[in-house]
Amino acid sequence: MNDNLERTQLYDWHKENGDVIPFAGWDMPVRYSGIREEHMAVRDSCGVFDVSHMLRLWIDGPDSVEFLQTVTSNNVGMLKINDGHYSTCLNKNGGTFDDLMLYRIGEEEFIWVTNAANGAKIWNHLQEQAKKFKVKVMDKTKEVAMIAVQGPNALSLLSKMSGKDMDEFDRFTCNPLTIAGYDTYLCRTGYTGEAGAEILVLNCPFTNEGKARAIGFWEELLSQGAEFGIRPCGLGARDSLRLEAGFVLYGHELDEETSPIEARIPYAVKFKVEPHYFGYDVVQSHKKGGVKKTRIGFVMIDRGIPREKYPILFNGSEIGITTSGGLSPILDKGIGMGYVPPDTVEIGDVIEIDIKGRHRRAEVTKWPFYNPDKYGETRTR
Amino acid sequence: MGDTEIKDGLFYSAEHEWVRVEGDIAVIGITDHAQDALHEITFVEISEVGTVLKANGECGLVESMKASSDIFTPIAGEIIEVNTDLEDAPETVNEDCYGKGWMFKIKPSNLKADLAALMDGNAYKAFIESE
Numbered sequence: 284m285n286d287n288l289e290r291t292q293l294y295d296w297h298k299e300n301g302d303v304i305p306f307a308g309w310d311m312p313v314r315y316s317g318i319r320e321e322h323m324a325v326r327d328s329c330g331v332f333d334v335s336h337m338l339r340l341w342i343d344g345p346d347s348v349e350f351l352q353t354v355t356s357n358n359v360g361m362l363k364i365n366d367g368h369y370s371t372c373l374n375k376n377g378g379t380f381d382d383l384m385l386y387r388i389g390e391e392e393f394i395w396v397t398n399a400a401n402g403a404k405i406w407n408h409l410q411e412q413a414k415k416f417k418v419k420v421m422d423k424t425k426e427v428a429m430i431a432v433q434g435p436n437a438l439s440l441l442s443k444m445s446g447k448d449m450d451e452f453d454r455f456t457c458n459p460l461t462i463a464g465y466d467t468y469l470c471r472t473g474y475t476g477e478a479g480a481e482i483l484v485l486n487c488p489f490t491n492e493g494k495a496r497a498i499g500f501w502e503e504l505l506s507q508g509a510e511f512g513i514r515p516c517g518l519g520a521r522d523s524l525r526l527e528a529g530f531v532l533y534g535h536e537l538d539e540e541t542s543p544i545e546a547r548i549p550y551a552v553k554f555k556v557e558p559h560y561f562g563y564d565v566v567q568s569h570k571k572g573g574v575k576k577t578r579i580g581f582v583m584i585d586r587g588i589p590r591e592k593y594p595i596l597f598n599g600s601e602i603g604i605t606t607s608g609g610l611s612p613i614l615d616k617g618i619g620m621g622y623v624p625p626d627t628v629e630i631g632d633v634i635e636i637d638i639k640g641r642h643r644r645a646e647v648t649k650w651p652f653y654n655p656d657k658y659g660e661t662r663t664r
Numbered sequence: 665m666g667d668t669e670i671k672d673g674l675f676y677s678a679e680h681e682w683v684r685v686e687g688d689i690a691v692i693g694i695t696d697h698a699q700d701a702l703h704e705i706t707f708v709e710i711s712e713v714g715t716v717l718k719a720n721g722e723c724g725l726v727e728s729m730k731a732s733s734d735i736f737t738p739i740a741g742e743i744i745e746v747n748t749d750l751e752d753a754p755e756t757v758n759e760d761c762y763g764k765g766w767m768f769k770i771k772p773s774n775l776k777a778d779l780a781a782l783m784d785g786n787a788y789k790a791f792i793e794s795e
Contacts, residue, residue: 302703317704318729519730586751588707588727610706610729617707639725639734641709 291335292428292487292497301517307400309336311518318519322612325475325524326658328512329434331504332521334481335497338402339427340395340409344418347391349558354412355385356543356560358553362387367455367470371543371551372397372405377565378539381405382531382551384472384481386457394457394468394483396429398533428487428497432504433524435662436511437479441469444507449480454660463503465496474521476528476651476659526618527611528659529580529650535591535606536578536620544569545622547578576603576622580650581634583617585643594637595621602627605636613653619645668792669696671762675779676788677738679720682762683782690739690775693766694726694757697792702728705757708750710735710768715743717770719778724767726757738782741772 288310297303301312312333314321324330342351351359357370367386371379381404383397397405402424409420432441438449445462452458452471460469468483487497505513522532531537531546543551544566552566583589589608594601608619619636628634628647635642655661670676675683680698684691699705710724717723717737724735746768750756757765772778783791 313730314703319704319706523729586707587709588732590732610727 289336291333292489292494293333293335293501295494296498296501297333300515306518307336307398308402309399311336312515313519314517315515318517318523319612321514321516321520322523322527324512324514325434325477325516325520326613326653327435328514329432329436329440329508330475330514330516330520331501331508332431332433332516332518333428333501334431334521335424335429336399337424337429338395338397338399338405338422339424339429339483340397340406341421341423342393342395342418343389343391343421344416345391346416346418347393350413350416350418351385351393352556353558353560354409355383356552356562356566357385358556359385360556361553364389365456365458367457367472369455369548369551371537371548372408373542373560373562373566374539375561377542377562377569379533379537379541379543379546380408380539382533382537382543382548384470386468386470388457388459388468396470396481400534426486426488428484428500429481430484430501430504431473431479431481432508433473433475433477433479435477436513437477440504440508440511440513441480444503445469463500463507465500465503474528474530475524476530476653477524478660523609523612526607526609526620527613527652529620529652531578532607541576541622542566542569542574545574545576545578574625577625578606578620579603579623579628580620580648580652581618581636581645582611582614582648582652583619583636583643583645584633585645587636587638587641587643588617589619589636589638589645593639595623596635596637596642597623597628597632601637602634611652613658617645618652620650668700669762670785670789672785674762674785675738675782676785676791677736677782678791679736679738680792681736681738683738683779685775685779688771689744690741690770690772691766692737692739692768692770693761694735695788696761699758699761699765702726702730702733703758704729705754708754708757708767710746711743713743713746717741717743719774719781727754735767737768737770739770739772739778740774741770743768744771745769
């Protein structure tokens, strides 16, 4: 074990109940019972994830809107208090430094939640850019725990625990809320495709008391969630769920060489904004049709499980490369995503994936990979 | 790790494969330690019958929910049978890795020398404890 790995406030619980492995510099649970079982709990009832390894920044000051508009690609000024959106932080070439959730919690106060793997990079970038503005960027990762509750029963559980009807909170909102006596921010977001929330549990520093508080909240969720079929879920299920939902993962579908237009997350990018953010011009040219590559999804026709960095072939020629892949527990087939030049394939085309020298057929499909009438937030209940 | 199962009478590789000699044939699979580390095996693919392999040659792959791992043959020779039951029930490797979860059979070309390079149960136990 590497002694330099970071641990979340819930580490002791994970160590006792799960299989803990290194992930993005953190000791994190990959699973408790089994990835497939945890995955299906989220699709069928409810799952709870410790996502406290993600970076949580508080941004405050009279220039916060202008500052954030220079470093993120969505329309910051459009955000109302207690609203949030998905966004990207770009470099000057329109490549992606990071993707993030941005929540406005006051006139001048915002919360920025981002990938663990990019923590140091984003922290340094924002500190540097913030020098030009009257704004403070504060790292509260180690003061606030973050726990995701996801699945068709997640909101019923949170209604029961908070005494508040979750229908009051729209998707992407971020509201202060007391849940079972714990002060939190309830963010109506997630990374599984299902309804639910990501909960910022306040006052959880890295002291014995703070850790006990985070574990106390987690155990409260598990005990009150029993009647809703709740299960603790590890990062293995988190990855298989996001893949099945067709969500990008930084380091796979997104990197500094890839723009949000190429990644086909156009909702993270707005153009009627002032000032222009880093990479604005490049992203605008991509939007007007100038991309060199585009993200596709595919489902295996032949047997085999695609993984990242496998060649994609079409009509016998190599056209691109996969960025993620795995087994979809819902389809019981291999699924994946990757990049190909624009206009080379369309939905329904049969491509081949080179799985360690074996060429296996796959069909180009839309995401999510599950039937959205039966699964996910849009399911017809 | 303390309760990992190691069977006497088998030969073990550093890649966590086991070999059982049955007459003039070698039966090969992955160890309890390997299946436990992979967890939830979802797919097994072994090279076709008739494939001739060198010792430690790559001859297939195992997919789990977590990752993909290559399979190597500790014994040189020709693949004479592949466990096709694993196509529809790869989880058999998790349930019975030394029995119904065997992966392939080899007609060895250099058995004695290849076996000499492998570990017995005690040596393998010490090996995984030191890993």
